[in-house]
Amino acid sequence: MISISHVSKAFARRDGPVVALDDVSLHVAQGDIYGIIGYSGAGKSTLLRLMNGLEHPDQGTVTVADTLISAAPERALRAVRPKIGIIFQHFNLLWSRTVAGNIRLAMQIAGTPRAQIEARTAELIRLVGLEGRAVAYPSQLSGGQKQRVGIARALANNPDVLLCDEATSALDPETTDQILDLLAQINRDFGLTIALITHEMHVVRRICNHVAVMENGRIVEAGAVSDIFANPQSAVTRSLLRTLPDDSADAPNRLVLVYRGAVASEPLLAAAIQKHGLPVTIHGGRTNKLADGPLGELVISVDAAPEQIAAFVTDLNAAGIEVHDV
Amino acid sequence: MISISHVSKAFARRDGPVVALDDVSLHVAQGDIYGIIGYSGAGKSTLLRLMNGLEHPDQGTVTVADTLISAAPERALRAVRPKIGIIFQHFNLLWSRTVAGNIRLAMQIAGTPRAQIEARTAELIRLVGLEGRAVAYPSQLSGGQKQRVGIARALANNPDVLLCDEATSALDPETTDQILDLLAQINRDFGLTIALITHEMHVVRRICNHVAVMENGRIVEAGAVSDIFANPQSAVTRSLLRTLPDDSADAPNRLVLVYRGAVASEPLLAAAIQKHGLPVTIHGGRTNKLADGPLGELVISVDAAPEQIAAFVTDLNAAGIEVHDV
Amino acid sequence: ASADTLRIGASPVPHAEILEQAKPILAEQGIDLEIIIFQDYILPNTALAGGDIDANYFQHVPYLTSVLAENPDFDFVNAGDVHIEPIGIYSRRFESLQDLPEGGRVILRDSVAEEGRILSIFQREGVVGLREGVAPVDIRISDIVDNPKNLTFLPDIEAALLPQVYFNDEADAVTINANYALGAGLDPVADPIAVESATDNPYANIITVRAGDETRPDIQALVEVLHSDAIRTFINENYKGAVIPVELQ
Amino acid sequence: MFETLLPRVDPARLWQATLDTLYMTAFAGVATMLLGLILGALLFLTSPGQLWANRVIYGVISVVVNIARAIPFIILLVLLIPFTKTVVGTILGTNAALPALIFGTAPFYARLVEIAFREVDRGVIEATRAMGGGLPTILLRVLIPESAPALISGLTVTLIALVSYTAMAGVIGAGGLGHYAYLEGFQRNNQQVTFAATGVILIIVFAIQLVGDRTTRRIDKR
Amino acid sequence: MFETLLPRVDPARLWQATLDTLYMTAFAGVATMLLGLILGALLFLTSPGQLWANRVIYGVISVVVNIARAIPFIILLVLLIPFTKTVVGTILGTNAALPALIFGTAPFYARLVEIAFREVDRGVIEATRAMGGGLPTILLRVLIPESAPALISGLTVTLIALVSYTAMAGVIGAGGLGHYAYLEGFQRNNQQVTFAATGVILIIVFAIQLVGDRTTRRIDKR
Numbered sequence A, B: 001m002i003s004i005s006h007v008s009k010a011f012a013r014r015d016g017p018v019v020a021l022d023d024v025s026l027h028v029a030q031g032d033i034y035g036i037i038g039y040s041g042a043g044k045s046t047l048l049r050l051m052n053g054l055e056h057p058d059q060g061t062v063t064v065a066d067t068l069i070s071a072a073p074e075r076a077l078r079a080v081r082p083k084i085g086i087i088f089q090h091f092n093l094l095w096s097r098t099v100a101g102n103i104r105l106a107m108q109i110a111g112t113p114r115a116q117i118e119a120r121t122a123e124l125i126r127l128v129g130l131e132g133r134a135v136a137y138p139s140q141l142s143g144g145q146k147q148r149v150g151i152a153r154a155l156a157n158n159p160d161v162l163l164c165d166e167a168t169s170a171l172d173p174e175t176t177d178q179i180l181d182l183l184a185q186i187n188r189d190f191g192l193t194i195a196l197i198t199h200e201m202h203v204v205r206r207i208c209n210h211v212a213v214m215e216n217g218r219i220v221e222a223g224a225v226s227d228i229f230a231n232p233q234s235a236v237t238r239s240l241l242r243t244l245p246d247d248s249a250d251a252p253n254r255l256v257l258v259y260r261g262a263v264a265s266e267p268l269l270a271a272a273i274q275k276h277g278l279p280v281t282i283h284g285g286r287t288n289k290l291a292d293g294p295l296g297e298l299v300i301s302v303d304a305a306p307e308q309i310a311a312f313v314t315d316l317n318a319a320g321i322e323v324h325d326v
Numbered sequence C: 001a002s003a004d005t006l007r008i009g010a011s012p013v014p015h016a017e018i019l020e021q022a023k024p025i026l027a028e029q030g031i032d033l034e035i036i037i038f039q040d041y042i043l044p045n046t047a048l049a050g051g052d053i054d055a056n057y058f059q060h061v062p063y064l065t066s067v068l069a070e071n072p073d074f075d076f077v078n079a080g081d082v083h084i085e086p087i088g089i090y091s092r093r094f095e096s097l098q099d100l101p102e103g104g105r106v107i108l109r110d111s112v113a114e115e116g117r118i119l120s121i122f123q124r125e126g127v128v129g130l131r132e133g134v135a136p137v138d139i140r141i142s143d144i145v146d147n148p149k150n151l152t153f154l155p156d157i158e159a160a161l162l163p164q165v166y167f168n169d170e171a172d173a174v175t176i177n178a179n180y181a182l183g184a185g186l187d188p189v190a191d192p193i194a195v196e197s198a199t200d201n202p203y204a205n206i207i208t209v210r211a212g213d214e215t216r217p218d219i220q221a222l223v224e225v226l227h228s229d230a231i232r233t234f235i236n237e238n239y240k241g242a243v244i245p246v247e248l249q
Numbered sequence D, E: 001m002f003e004t005l006l007p008r009v010d011p012a013r014l015w016q017a018t019l020d021t022l023y024m025t026a027f028a029g030v031a032t033m034l035l036g037l038i039l040g041a042l043l044f045l046t047s048p049g050q051l052w053a054n055r056v057i058y059g060v061i062s063v064v065v066n067i068a069r070a071i072p073f074i075i076l077l078v079l080l081i082p083f084t085k086t087v088v089g090t091i092l093g094t095n096a097a098l099p100a101l102i103f104g105t106a107p108f109y110a111r112l113v114e115i116a117f118r119e120v121d122r123g124v125i126e127a128t129r130a131m132g133g134g135l136p137t138i139l140l141r142v143l144i145p146e147s148a149p150a151l152i153s154g155l156t157v158t159l160i161a162l163v164s165y166t167a168m169a170g171v172i173g174a175g176g177l178g179h180y181a182y183l184e185g186f187q188r189n190n191q192q193v194t195f196a197a198t199g200v201i202l203i204i205v206f207a208i209q210l211v212g213d214r215t216t217r218r219i220d221k222r
């Protein structure tokens, strides 16, 4: 779907050129959700902007849906762009249009019939959780609300390809998850191909099947998410992976073990497991260095009789571990 | 240091007022790093803007460093503001000034001697990792680079209070950590008081000692971070906490256990612990639902002889768990 | 040398052109004539009263009289008559004023000082009747009391544009000052269908000075030069009857 | 009232002059707005670094616009006589003044339009292009609405300049308040006329300014 | 060359007229810029919703500015005679024309300044206030630099209007190219003078436009 081949791009500056992309190649297949991660200034936004021809490469080619974007005249680009949605890092909303007006614009450009526009606009506003704010102007919105308008606008024309530049960076985790679920669903139902820049690993983990890691204008690592996550090769990737949160909190029949301070570093759970001989599954957990000392949390489930579990919990409590039953 | 007492604020809109803040009270002590989290549109930015008088409350009072900000005339505000640094959600850089020029502005306003300005500017540019970009204009910077200029500018005058509105939302985790470490250090060394809006729990966890959780213009929960994290009362807080990443990856002498697919849900580690009877400390871990199935990771350390550990690892491997030694 | 500078305000055509001819002659007598061109009829007198100029040359006696009546603080005298510009009335459609049709349109220039003068020609030709007892210079279109042909007088057009108006046949009759007619290639003596008479014409353009200055040697020298044969010849040859030097007593 | 306060002012003539001024301002104003928008858009779009960047077209429009702005009004009037004659049928009166008024002020507004368009956020134009928007979309749906406050304020400035500009159209018998003030008031030393005509001009100017300011503030949603 | 190409043009007079125009444009231009900036800043700052929002001051400045823009030039000239006489010492010549030229164009530039300031991003002004910046800082370090491209383009427009405006100053013997073209060229039916004088006006106008455009593009870092 998106084929980037040996692309380089430099920006002229007073004290010499800044190389934003350096011999980058990337292939996004139809239906992929392709994550692009990397440090600030790595060239992610520049790479994304090549994919709809907003920027042209100095060298190399960019092909999207069989159109040679890197060499297409503006007229040809205009024809394919309504099918390539983009969410900008800085939103780029029209201040002169309301929430609804901004969303409508995309459809007006695509020549959607008026009646359809109205229905779709209302639907999109609901999807991004801005009900009741349809007539607000961007200046009356919070940062995250603006970003959601940008998301709705990019989805308006049911694009085949969606380019997201930090599409959820201004959103709280709950809203982020809703939006990501929405994207994943469109991807499943309609085969939407997504290229997605983010600096949040959990976004990659949650919906991407492929990921490319960028550093200094180069792709240092790329491949299936499970491969990269299981076996990170580069220092960048390893460093980025360290920030992943945990999914296990929604495991069924779970117990949450919380231990504070000194307790955190001792092998108390192991001791209890040995003593009771129970089949304990450890779903996940974390040790957090808080300002006032470490705080540990483990999520486990125990496949045993209630009285066995109760004894196990009593022992844990005696050792200074709080156990919450959720 | 910052005292907000029964503050309310509504914005007029075409179809009636939007209540952004509803009877909010908050106390930030000298030297606190106070996190403010909440969903998009909860009123976080509005609350922060009250703290330097950019916005005035409809009701209630705001006091910062003994100045009644909510009722102070512009002249009085001008006197205290250089000591209240603010990092804006949308950066608000001057496009007509370079990176260095934008940073200089804060000091020029504070009347810092010219020679000092130059030295401090260079220092700040280094601190935020923008060496070599001093003469770039904002239009030539990536999103994260712009944000770092905003951070440098807010720190320029060695403020007593720092207000951060999603100060690291456009930054990759590595840079985020650097910036947070920097803030924590200034807080330690100079007693800088920080009020910090974020939607990333790991930011709160990493540097805040207090946190307030907002929803629909109200503070639903507030207190010491360890209390709130250990015992979240509200649904919002619990939901936000689910996204916390794990700190344990830097524990010493650790083993990383990776298990994929079906393997993830079985109590394999517990079985191995029972069989070998070793004191295993579980530092943390996570189970991630990837697009192609679950991927689990646990970080443990085992206090035992090398040959005991080797046998333990062999058994784990046999059960389908990859073990990495770091 | 500056003591010998004589500053004179003048209308552009023909006044300034005539003064330009006098300039080298006066220079020989050690007088530096500085010509300041005015396009209106108010400022030259304001400037004269304020001492910004020593003399002006743009108005005729009837106009000066009415100005003095309206501005008691002005104390000006006539230092000498110079020339007369008979106004001509032109038409591409008719041969004489009597031929003008019922409801005909006549275009005048936008100079209030000349409205009465032009209307007097129409009165002389018996086309309109004017209110009795109004000084010629004060006569306005509103002073027409008898207008059997029901002529419309349109008095708002810039004088320099009038030849264009004539060539574009915009009205039944157009009044054109002789100098502009000449510039546009018209013959100001033969082409008009009616001309103001040159004899007994009270509209001689004069050199105006502040009272008392008329005896200043440089003013007298100026008037003398303007009355000299050289200048009279220039006027006659250059303007071909459109501008006529005054008869010298 | 008039007779007692300003006995030397003929109300009928003042009224006629007011109508003339309003007529010329309104008509030339609308034409100036349209022509100015078109020329301004062309100037903006063909200028270096913009969507249609084209040295030649930019150069040509720039020359035409600058010539029209630089030539003294009366000479412009004369140059336009053949055109005026063909289009309007006469070279005298309010209608004949319109071409010169329009040619004199439209280029001026065109420059203000160009300046206003240049202030529109590049990111927004980029977003529109990314949605597949072509020139008509960018112009009508983005540039004009996004710069509307500056366009309206610019039009206010232009219209007020036009009001005082109409005074010069008096030389071809177009009437109007400015000419009335000059001819009847100034030339005939009739201060009452000068005062009355200038007063009406001021009222018109303030009305334009008021409407312009209100509109600007109402549509500015930043 | 002159003698053969344009025998009816007196090069010395053309040169003098050029100098007069340049002198008036330069002098009145600088004054217009300064006065316009001050008035424009006051208009902006005192307008509703801005830092110094003040109905009364805004109203007063608005009135003064509008009056100066609306009055026909010659009447302005007459009204200013006492002032001119006091300040300049004479009511004739290029220097005497300056007050009327400045009073005629400064208000105009003031409006363009107001428009330019209104386009400055509110967030940036807010950031400056948050750093403790007072009015001088906001004006000199933020409003002016951030709106510099629009200020310069606006000045270009104003200067060009001024060039053609100087033609009117001819009525008090201020000379200049426009007046020269009108008097010597048009009134005396000397097409060569009209042509030559208009040509020089165009050269001046293009020079202003060129410098303005270049500067604008150079300082625009968006």
Ligand SMILES: Nc1ncnc2c1ncn2[C@@H]1O[C@H](COP(=O)(O)OP(=O)(O)OP(=O)(O)O)[C@@H](O)[C@H]1O
Pocket (backbone or CB within 6 Å): A139, A140, A141, A142, A143, A144, A145, A170, A172, B011, B012, B013, B018, B019, B020, B038, B039, B040, B041, B042, B043, B044, B045, B046, B047, B089
């Ligand atoms: N100027 C304004 N006019 C009208 N409504 C406003 C205005 N500013 C903010 N609001 C509304 O007030 C509410 C709170 O806004 P605020 O910016 O404080 O949210 P926030 O918590 O910072 O959200 P985010 O995380 O998305 O930035 C939102 O519903 C927003 O739409």
Ligand SMILES: Nc1ncnc2c1ncn2[C@@H]1O[C@H](COP(=O)(O)OP(=O)(O)OP(=O)(O)O)[C@@H](O)[C@H]1O
Pocket (backbone or CB within 6 Å): A011, A012, A013, A018, A019, A020, A038, A039, A040, A041, A042, A043, A044, A045, A046, A047, A089, B139, B140, B141, B142, B143, B144, B145, B170, B172
């Ligand atoms: N117009 C420009 N002129 C000069 N340099 C530029 C320009 N645009 C981007 N750059 C530089 O190119 C590099 C890559 O920028 P890019 O915006 O692609 O980074 P990014 O990976 O998106 O970073 P972030 O996560 O901070 O948004 C950066 O060093 C940036 O400063």
Ligand SMILES: [Mg+2]
Pocket (backbone or CB within 6 Å): A044, A045, A046, A089, A165, B142, B143, B144
């Ligand atoms: Mg980016």
Ligand SMILES: [Mg+2]
Pocket (backbone or CB within 6 Å): A142, A143, A144, B044, B045, B046, B089, B165
């Ligand atoms: Mg916010």
